[in-house]
Amino acid sequence: MSKPGAAVLLVDDDSLVRETCVALLRDLGCTVYSTWSGEEALGLIQRHASIETLISDLLIPGIDGLQLVAAARQIRPSLRCFLTSGYATGITDPDVQFVPKPLGRAKLAMMVMRAPAAPVPTED
Template sequence: MPGSGAVLLVDDEALVRSSTADMLTELGYSVIEAESGEEALRLLDQQSPIDFLVTDHLMPRMTGTQLIAEDRRKRPGLSVLIISGYSEAEGIDPLLSRLTKPFRQAELGQCMAAIAASSALHG
């Protein structure tokens, strides 16, 4: 099943962000890219609608977990996925949907579909 919706993708590494954006686009999502948590917060304030927030965890100045916590004050129902190269990284809320790097497009698609299904059940 193809994906749909707008994804705000946040990663401080340009190559990883570009690769993940390509995967999401091929899966059927429209993608808005940000290279930092601060930029993502600005885009979240400006862009509407955004259906998903997909963020790296370890980034300078603001982790993905901090970004999600900050954003949930404004958009409590936003669907989120945190991506980390460290499967048990300190500071990641265990209740957050998580995908470990490196990952394949099929794994990303499965995570996005599960998040969308969960959001539909609870939203």
């Protein structure tokens, strides 16, 4: 189970969404790394062993969210992964939890506070 102070990597190409989520995660006590691209996210995962949770938009420049999760798990198999989208309806990968946008404080708190198998509420 993650806890406040946990290191989270947030990936979203929309700067307003990214900045808002970073602020909310920091308010929850998390250490937050953020980027807009999958390739840069992989570099952050390689450089920062403390990252234990990845929250990524499904549609990002370069590699998409599903490809990012697959590559990130090659680097760190135990990484907890969440994909988000305002457009897609769900992800069928059993190792990735899908959380629909918009992301608010309650949804982000559930992602960093709960074990990966625990469902995240669809409403904030």
